[in-house]
Amino acid sequence: MPDNQAPIELRVATSLDDIRSAAAIFRSAMVGLPPLPPDAEDLSEPGRTLTARLDGRLVGAADSYTSGLVVPGGHRIPHAAVTHVGVLPTHTRRGVVSALLRRQLGDIAAHGEAVATLRATQGGIYERFGYGVASSYATVEVDRRRARLRESVPDGGPVRYLDTDEQWEQLAKIYDSTAVSWTGAIDRPSYWWRLQELWTRDTSWTVVHGEPGAEDGFVRYRPLDSAGWPRNPQRAIVVDDWVATTPAAYHGLLRHLLAHDIVDRIVFTFTPVDSPLRHMFIDERAVTVTGIHDETWLRLVDVHTALARRDYRQGDAVTLAITDPILPANTGAYRIGPEAVSRVDAPADLTTDVATLATIHLGGSTWRQLALAGRVIENRSGAIEDADTLFTTGVQPFAGTYF
Ligand SMILES: CC(=O)SCCNC(=O)CCNC(=O)[C@H](O)C(C)(C)COP(=O)(O)OP(=O)(O)OC[C@H]1O[C@@H](n2cnc3c(N)ncnc32)[C@H](O)[C@@H]1OP(=O)(O)O
Numbered sequence: 478m479p480d481n482q483a484p485i486e487l488r489v490a491t492s493l494d495d496i497r498s499a500a501a502i503f504r505s506a507m508v509g510l511p512p513l514p515p516d517a518e519d520l521s522e523p524g525r526t527l528t529a530r531l532d533g534r535l536v537g538a539a540d541s542y543t544s545g546l547v548v549p550g551g552h553r554i555p556h557a558a559v560t561h562v563g564v565l566p567t568h569t570r571r572g573v574v575s576a577l578l579r580r581q582l583g584d585i586a587a588h589g590e591a592v593a594t595l596r597a598t599q600g601g602i603y604e605r606f607g608y609g610v611a612s613s614y615a616t617v618e619v620d621r622r623r624a625r626l627r628e629s630v631p632d633g634g635p636v637r638y639l640d641t642d643e644q645w646e647q648l649a650k651i652y653d654s655t656a657v658s659w660t661g662a663i664d665r666p667s668y669w670w671r672l673q674e675l676w677t678r679d680t681s682w683t684v685v686h687g688e689p690g691a692e693d694g695f696v697r698y699r700p701l702d703s704a705g706w707p708r709n710p711q712r713a714i715v716v717d718d719w720v721a722t723t724p725a726a727y728h729g730l731l732r733h734l735l736a737h738d739i740v741d742r743i744v745f746t747f748t749p750v751d752s753p754l755r756h757m758f759i760d761e762r763a764v765t766v767t768g769i770h771d772e773t774w775l776r777l778v779d780v781h782t783a784l785a786r787r788d789y790r791q792g793d794a795v796t797l798a799i800t801d802p803i804l805p806a807n808t809g810a811y812r813i814g815p816e817a818v819s820r821v822d823a824p825a826d827l828t829t830d831v832a833t834l835a836t837i838h839l840g841g842s843t844w845r846q847l848a849l850a851g852r853v854i855e856n857r858s859g860a861i862e863d864a865d866t867l868f869t870t871g872v873q874p875f876a877g878t879y880f
Contacts, residue, residue: 483532485576489584490526490538499526499538499561506563507598511676520668521561527581529564529573537564537573539581542880544664546592549840549870550788551658557585557778558663559595560880578606579803582778586804591782594663595774596879603774607803609836611775612661612874615750616768619743624735624763633729639683639695645674648718651685651692655722659749661773661839661874669880673718681717684733686726694726695719696734701744713742720877731757747772749875773876775835780807783838785818792866798825799834807831813867826860829853840870 490496500520504510513520521540529537539562546556559581564573585593594611597603639647649670681699685692700706701713714737721727731754734743744767748754755764777783780799794814801807812821827844833852836842844864847853855861 482571485571485573486530486533487576487580488528488530489524490528495528495535496521496526498535499528499540502535502538502565503540503561503563505565513675517675519671522666522668525557526561527577527584529577531568531571531573536568537577538562539574539577541581541585541593542666542668543590544666546594547658547660547662548783548787548838549660549874551660552786552788553658553664554592554783554786555588555590556663557588557590557593558666558669558880559593559776562595574602575606578603582606582776582804586778586806589779591777591779591786593776593778594876595776597771597774600771604832606776607801607831607835608774608776609832609834609838610771610773610841611835611837611839612773612841612876613750613769614747614772614875614877615752615766616770617745617748617752617754618765618767619735619745619754620763620765621735621737621740621743623758623760624743625759626732626735626757627759630757631725631728633727633732634687634725636684636686636729636733639685641681641683644683645670647685647692648683648695648697651695652720655693655720657720657722659875659877660870660872661841661876663876663878665878669878672880684730686721686729686733693723694721694730696730698734698743701742711742712740713744714740715744715746717746718877719745719747747877747879749873749877751873772879773839773841773874775838777807777831777835777838778804780831780834781811781818781820784811784813787838789813789815789867790869791815793863795826795860795864795867796821796823797834797864798828799831800829801831804831813864815867824856826857827853827855827864837868839874840868840872841874844868 525541527539542558544556544558545553683697686694697718698714698716755761796812844861
């Protein structure tokens, strides 16, 4: 912050004017978001929009939603979904977002939420605030004409189209009632669904799987570029949202997508990095991974609670020394065993910082990988291996929800 700069004034927005200004600042900062109708309201949760003023002028904002996060072992823990972070381009690099995010972390801790997550527009900003990349997603393309399913792939159950107008309520109900429970999944608040509704303006299709009242999955997709569609020699559809909570839903919805004879390519925007998709086809080359990207940026706000609420594999206990300059109550030593986690006053086997611990916490990276990057110090020989035995998970974490 320049020496002569006025102090940054932080406030929770209470007036509609401030909430609207915060949304406008985010949109100006983001530059390229799709337009929203002028009467679009109800997109932020009351009491969770934080604003920053310089010289009395509102120049920055950060939002969060009340949500849950599924951690290894399937437990759903209280979680703040941090979003709509923006500073007017006229006022960047003056410490505004630093002030907002530090204050926001304090507020989240005071709410009793053990973790926060966000999706980042840029990779170089959030680690300094203690966030680490805890899950990734793959973007995948399927060459539909080459994609012949193996005979061993089951049929799946019935699928049906939903009417565009009534789909949102039903999708939210299915998402909530099926208790989406893979590691890394988050609750989707009503505000998130409202934004999808506002942004889905072009042609799009929604299909659910399962008998009415017992749906266990859905898929939303749209043409990639509908200009000249009837004569287009390379027609592609983009899958924006694919939720399958049972194997039957996975197979039924996949078969539905593949049944589009008119389509050449199916682009899956978000899939788990260990997706089983390619194993479904006789020719695995029908599937191309076109990119792997950071997804969940995780912040352990209450390190003890976060460590204690996930499961561990059987193995020897390890003691971790964690540093957290922003939330210093987290700094200290933690003994992790398969049955219990406790704070201890003892020499550490491994030393690291809170962002590195977050990177490992959901099982998306290993202690060995982070030690190779110089982000973990091994004080006892064999401790990296012991920690990996405890922290390892069978599947890669994945949220599948972009916000
Ligand atoms: C969760 C989400 O909402 S993701 C969306 C985030 N928002 C956007 O991308 C919108 C466009 N960008 C912006 O609004 C702003 O440029 C922000 C939010 C990224 C940064 O805000 P600022 O107020 O300028 O950040 P601030 O001055 O506090 O700088 C914080 C630190 O980040 C660094 N930094 C800021 N912007 C960038 C950048 N684009 N790339 C790398 N480092 C950056 C600063 O140098 C500073 O480093 P330091 O701690 O070592 O001194």
